[in-house]
Amino acid sequence: MAGKVHVETTLNGEQIEFLCEPRQSLLEVLRDVLGFTGAKEGCLTGDCGACSVIIDGRVACSCLVLGPEVQSKTLETVEGLATSGDKLHPLQQKFLEHAALQCGICTPGFLVAAKALLDRNPNPTEHEVRFGLAGNLCRCTGYDKIVRAVMDAAAVMQGR
Amino acid sequence: MEVQEAKFKVIGTRPIRHDGVDKVTGRARYGADISLPGMLHAKVLRSPHAHARIKSIDTSAAQALPGVKAVITGNDLPDLAAGAQQMGEMVINPRYLSLNILAKDKALYNGHAIAAVAATSPHIAEEALNLIKVEYEVLPPVLHVNKAMAAGATILLSELRTSGEPEKSDQETNVATHVRFARGDLEAGFKAADAVVEHEFDTSMVHQGYIEPHNAVAQYNADGHSTVWVSTQGTFSVRELCAHILQMPVGNIKVVPAEIGGGFGGKTTVYLEPLALFLSKKTAKPVKMIMSRTEVLKATGPTSGSFIRCKIGAKKDGTITAAQIWMAYEAGAFPGSPVGAGCMTVFAPYALENLQIDGYDVVVNKPKTCAYRAPGATNAAFAAETVLDELAEKLSLDPLEFRRINGAKEGTAQPAGPQFRRIGFLETLEAAKNSEHYKSSLPKVAGKLVGRGVASGFWFNAGFQSSATVSINGDGTANVVTGSPDIGGSRASCAMIAAEVLGLKAEQVNPVVADTDSIGHTDVTGGSRVTFATGYAVYDAAQSAVKQLRERAATLWKVKPEDVVYQDGVVSCTTNGQESMSLKQLAGRLARAGGPVTGSAAVNPRGVGPAFATQIADVAVDPETGKVDILRFTAVQDVGKAVHPSYVEGQIHGGVSQGIGWALNEEYYYDENGIMRNSGFLDYRMPTCLDLPMIETVLIEVANPGHPIGIRGVGEVPIVPPPAAIANALYRALGVRLTELPMSPPKVVKALMEKK
Numbered sequence: 001m002a003g004k005v006h007v008e009t010t011l012n013g014e015q016i017e018f019l020c021e022p023r024q025s026l027l028e029v030l031r032d033v034l035g036f037t038g039a040k041e042g043c044l045t046g047d048c049g050a051c052s053v054i055i056d057g058r059v060a061c062s063c064l065v066l067g068p069e070v071q072s073k074t075l076e077t078v079e080g081l082a083t084s085g086d087k088l089h090p091l092q093q094k095f096l097e098h099a100a101l102q103c104g105i106c107t108p109g110f111l112v113a114a115k116a117l118l119d120r121n122p123n124p125t126e127h128e129v130r131f132g133l134a135g136n137l138c139r140c141t142g143y144d145k146i147v148r149a150v151m152d153a154a155a156v157m158q159g160r
Numbered sequence: 161m162e163v164q165e166a167k168f169k170v171i172g173t174r175p176i177r178h179d180g181v182d183k184v185t186g187r188a189r190y191g192a193d194i195s196l197p198g199m200l201h202a203k204v205l206r207s208p209h210a211h212a213r214i215k216s217i218d219t220s221a222a223q224a225l226p227g228v229k230a231v232i233t234g235n236d237l238p239d240l241a242a243g244a245q246q247m248g249e250m251v252i253n254p255r256y257l258s259l260n261i262l263a264k265d266k267a268l269y270n271g272h273a274i275a276a277v278a279a280t281s282p283h284i285a286e287e288a289l290n291l292i293k294v295e296y297e298v299l300p301p302v303l304h305v306n307k308a309m310a311a312g313a314t315i316l317l318s319e320l321r322t323s324g325e326p327e328k329s330d331q332e333t334n335v336a337t338h339v340r341f342a343r344g345d346l347e348a349g350f351k352a353a354d355a356v357v358e359h360e361f362d363t364s365m366v367h368q369g370y371i372e373p374h375n376a377v378a379q380y381n382a383d384g385h386s387t388v389w390v391s392t393q394g395t396f397s398v399r400e401l402c403a404h405i406l407q408m409p410v411g412n413i414k415v416v417p418a419e420i421g422g423g424f425g426g427k428t429t430v431y432l433e434p435l436a437l438f439l440s441k442k443t444a445k446p447v448k449m450i451m452s453r454t455e456v457l458k459a460t461g462p463t464s465g466s467f468i469r470c471k472i473g474a475k476k477d478g479t480i481t482a483a484q485i486w487m488a489y490e491a492g493a494f495p496g497s498p499v500g501a502g503c504m505t506v507f508a509p510y511a512l513e514n515l516q517i518d519g520y521d522v523v524v525n526k527p528k529t530c531a532y533r534a535p536g537a538t539n540a541a542f543a544a545e546t547v548l549d550e551l552a553e554k555l556s557l558d559p560l561e562f563r564r565i566n567g568a569k570e571g572t573a574q575p576a577g578p579q580f581r582r583i584g585f586l587e588t589l590e591a592a593k594n595s596e597h598y599k600s601s602l603p604k605v606a607g608k609l610v611g612r613g614v615a616s617g618f619w620f621n622a623g624f625q626s627s628a629t630v631s632i633n634g635d636g637t638a639n640v641v642t643g644s645p646d647i648g649g650s651r652a653s654c655a656m657i658a659a660e661v662l663g664l665k666a667e668q669v670n671p672v673v674a675d676t677d678s679i680g681h682t683d684v685t686g687g688s689r690v691t692f693a694t695g696y697a698v699y700d701a702a703q704s705a706v707k708q709l710r711e712r713a714a715t716l717w718k719v720k721p722e723d724v725v726y727q728d729g730v731v732s733c734t735t736n737g738q739e740s741m742s743l744k745q746l747a748g749r750l751a752r753a754g755g756p757v758t759g760s761a762a763v764n765p766r767g768v769g770p771a772f773a774t775q776i777a778d779v780a781v782d783p784e785t786g787k788v789d790i791l792r793f794t795a796v797q798d799v800g801k802a803v804h805p806s807y808v809e810g811q812i813h814g815g816v817s818q819g820i821g822w823a824l825n826e827e828y829y830y831d832e833n834g835i836m837r838n839s840g841f842l843d844y845r846m847p848t849c850l851d852l853p854m855i856e857t858v859l860i861e862v863a864n865p866g867h868p869i870g871i872r873g874v875g876e877v878p879i880v881p882p883p884a885a886i887a888n889a890l891y892r893a894l895g896v897r898l899t900e901l902p903m904s905p906p907k908v909v910k911a912l913m914e915k916k
Contacts, residue, residue, distance in 0.1 A: 021283070023283060031192075031193075032195075036186075037186065037189070037192075037193040038185070038186020038187075039186070040190070040192070040371070040372065040421070041192060041373065041450070042371045042372065042373070042421075042453065042841075043453040043840065043841045044452060044453065045453065045840050045841065045842060047453075047840065047841035047842050048371055048453075048841050050371055050372075077186070078184075078185065078186040079185070079186050081185070082185060088181070088184065088185070092181075092184040092185065095180075095184050096176045096177070096180040096181070096184060097176065098806075099174070099177070099649070099804075099806035099807055099809075099810055101180070101183055101184070102422075102647070102648035102649060102807070102810050102811075102814065103370070103371075103372070103419075103420060103421050103422040103423075103647055103648060104179075104183030104184075104188055104419065104421070105190060105370075105371045105372040105419075105421025105422060106371050106421075107183050107184055108184075108186045111184060129849075130849045130850045131850055133848075133849050134848045134849055134850040135848075136848075136849075137369075137371055137841065137846060137848065138371070138849075139368075139369045139370055139371055139422050139424070139814070139817075139818065139846065140422055140648055140810065140814045141810055141813055141814055141817075142813030142814050142816055142817035142847075142852060142855050143813075143817070143848075143849035143852055144809075144813045144852075144854050144855050145806070145809075145810060145813070146849065147849060147854070
């Protein structure tokens with residue numbers, strides 16, 4: 001067994017450090033080493049997006065990134081979306097209001113991907129939302145209410 | 161039963177679901193999120209062959225790997241006798257169930273479990289799998305029902321004999337069951353027809369495609385008691401199935417429902433749970449197991465591929481004179497396809513005098529099928545609704561009008577015999593016909609061929625057993641405890657039903673899904689039954705709580721309980737107009753009025769409300785590539801009473817999009833050796849949000865007379881019509897009938913080329 005690697009990184013605004021095996025994915029580090037189980041494993045091949053996190057402003061499948069690769073990076077996960085204890089991020093709030101989740105397993109990944117999308121394009125068209133979220137699979141909702149929730153959240157965040 | 165309409169205050173509103181915040185913050189705990197101190201991780205070695213005799217297994221090198229704590233094979237599990245056993249609402253064959261969990265002498269499909277390893281990390285367990293040496297004698301695979309049924313076919317299970325009517329046989333066979341429903345005079349019916357259409361259909365095996373892989377964490381204790389944490393649709397089923405497979409007392413197993421990341425029928429049985437429990441017993445440590453996506457696709461329970469012949473005749477006035485269908489469904493490696501349900505649903509939307517339905521349950525070298533949303537109905541409806549469409553065209557009738565002429569209503573006999581009670585099929589046809597979508601003209605798309613199609617579908621509503629308790633908190637709020645894992649908003653619907661009865665707001669009721677030690681027996685979350693049956697138990701439990709509240713108030717006021725009325729969260733005395741108290745006030749005084757209030761109920765309701773759907777699809781086809789785009793889709797459904805309309809719409813959205821995937825892209829692709837070649841989400845192509853339009857829903861509320869709130873099952877029927885509706889739309893676009901699923905680009909291009 002190879003020795004563990006020491007990694008320093010920024011997770012949801014906090015400076016953290018961890019030890020991981022070189023073969024452990026970022027998803028495994030988040031879930032099993034750091035206890036951040038919001039990112040989910042759906043495929044381990046980068047096809048479902050349930051493990052989406054934001055690395056230096058870009059959405060990425062954490063199952064396709066190795067733990068040691070996030071040295072000196074800035075990570076955002078679903079756990080960092082809401083910044084106060086009694087108020088959700090507008091995307092989270094709109095997902096609830098629009099009933100944009102059923103089983104909820106894909107929800108963290110969608111929220112993270114939607115945040116990355118709105119960070120880049122605060123005023124997307126329906127097609128741009130669909131394009132921006134095409135890396136995330138949902139099997140329950142047919143995406144209808146997810147797309148509406150993201151459009152509505154964008155409007156609220158734009159003060160419309 | 162008289163259904164009280166239009167009086168509801170909570171039912172029919174759209175509150176935020178109670179488990180919502182946990183699910184948007186990442187806090188909700190799914191099976192894979194559960195960890196216990198000292199936990200081991202286990203992995204399964206799976207067959208690389210579709211059909212092979214297992215000659216020997218050498219686990220010594222794996223056992224010797226540092227970190228490996230246990231290796232088991234099929235011979236370590238109890239040897240169970242074959243034969244049907246009643247288990248709750250299911251009939252199971254314990255032997256086949258056990259052999260599917262872990263093969264003994266034969267591997268029957270690519271992915272069949274051969275051995276399992278528990279180790280201190282998942283990586284070590286994986287390394288150990290590579291050290292297990294298995295000697296196989298490879299046998300020819302049987303990969304299509306027609307080959308499996310042919311004379312001289314390779315036999316999968318030497319002890320299998322055909323059961324069911326009309327024939328029984330003592331011969332070796334791959335046909336487990338033959339079901340037949342027949343009535344009237346088929347020959348005379350076809351003779352009386354002015355037009356007859358007949359086609360053959362071939363559909364591929366497809367998977368439920370839930371995003372969360374199967375998981376299980378098990379802890380076996382030295383006193384024989386054990387706990388299993390798992391994402392499942394049925395905690396009580398997991399308990400009973402584990403008890404059967406491991407020959408443990410049912411009451412010694414506690415199953416704790418983790419949140420469940422989708423199931424659609426696929427999480428109603430066990431795969432990992434008995435292995436984790438057995439490995440925990442062997443190692444004296446908790447054991448966690450999680451499947452990879454490839455394992456989920458290759459080795460859990462997809463739904464059947466099928467071969468179907470359908471023939472229907474009708475008169476010029478549109479009356480169907482005879483209908484015949486012959487259906488062979490892949491069971492997978494062990495008996496148990498949903499062909500029976502296919503037979504019962506296929507012509508159910510229509511009143512037919514002369515019909516014959518033959519269904520065959522056929523074993524093939526593919527994974528053992530499991531339930532998938534309206535199991536068996538979609539394959540059959542694809543065939544029947546396509547033939548109906550062509551018949552309507554031949555008779556120059558509007559396809560919705562043709563369906564209306566023959567449409568089932570209250571009193572119509574179902575194919576299996578029983579008459580329908582009040583149903584809403586005709587209402588769905590009427591609403592589809594009057595929809596803006598159906599009245600609009602087809603959009604033109606440059607360079608593409610466009611078409612519109614319609615289809616209808618039917619699915620049951622299961623009753624089965626459910627338990628619930630409703631308790632009143634000191635501040636006048638309430639808790640609702642059920643045993644139904646919440647797969648898509650049923651906590652909200654159960655809380656809303658209790659709130660309606662108690663005169664509370666939905667937010668004042670806390671719904672809880674309890675483990676098997678903490679609530680009475682509750683059958684699976686499946687069969688479109690939770691809001692119907694568990695909702696019925698919640699309704700009864702809340703009524704019981706109301707009765708107790710009236711008794712408590714009567715004690716305080718020193719009057720008879722029948723002199724106390726309860727309405728909208730207020731108790732008042734009818735004999736003394738002065739006395740009145742809010743639930744909150746009463747709740748604070750219960751200790752002095754006889755004690756806490758807990759209503760409980762257990763039901764096995766019979767008044768099921770089946771569901772009908774009619775759908776309209778507009779498609780655009782690229783004639784060069786064969787790619788099909790869904791331009792517009794409308795789903796009309798009789799939903800009984802929509803408790804939380806957003807989640808009813810959600811069920812329809814989900815069912816329709818699974819149906820679209822089934823229609824256009826999804827298939828199990830096996831090579832000639834029976835090896836699945838698309839066992840990942842890149843190649844098992846499910847719809848993304850870029851592939852779908854908004855899905856328009858029309859909710860028709862024809863109350864179910866068998867339920868106090870009028871609730872029907874809503875979750876499954878929306879998956880039934882899409883493949884047929886899209887096939888019919890493609891016919892309008894291309895001028896060719898597509899009779900194979902999926903109608904993927906190569907098949908569309910081939911059909912266009914054959915037409916030229």
